[in-house]
Amino acid sequence: MRGEFLSKSAEETREFARRFASGLRPGDVVCLTGQLGAGKTEFMRGITEVFGCDEQLTSPTFSLMNIYEGSLRGQPFELHHFDLYRLESEKELDSAGFDDYLSGPFLSVVEWGERFASLERRYTRRVELLVAGESQRKIIIT
Secondary structure, rough: EEEEEEOOOOOHHHHHHHHHHHHOOOOOOEEEOOOOOOHHHHHHHHHHHHOHHHHHHHHHHHEEEEEEEEEOOOOOEEEEEEOOOOOOOHHHHHHHHHHHHHOOOEEEEHHHHHOHHHHHHHEEEEEEEOOOOOOOOEEOOO
């Protein structure tokens, strides 16, 4: 799923995320971008619903990463959820072993990943959320 979409509600944002997530595969690394309040958490909630781990969803802002246990086609599946908002430097990424976490048979979603240019080569998909009104969001998937 690629293109530009207009969401008129949080539920629509989750629906776009579910459609997007249905095409993801193990090894994909998604960069999820957007200003504070743009709907990243709602989009992430839609992704976790597809893999049956939505009840585990919490913001990793203070812990850097959360690992959710779900399933893909009836098989156990890990979803790694990162939030790089609080990191200041590439050195912090390196010391956390971040690059190693992106390699493996799981799906990774990285919020605020655009802050570090060195990660661009790792992303297989990019989702940008923009505020387009009080409850409207523009979703750009590339």
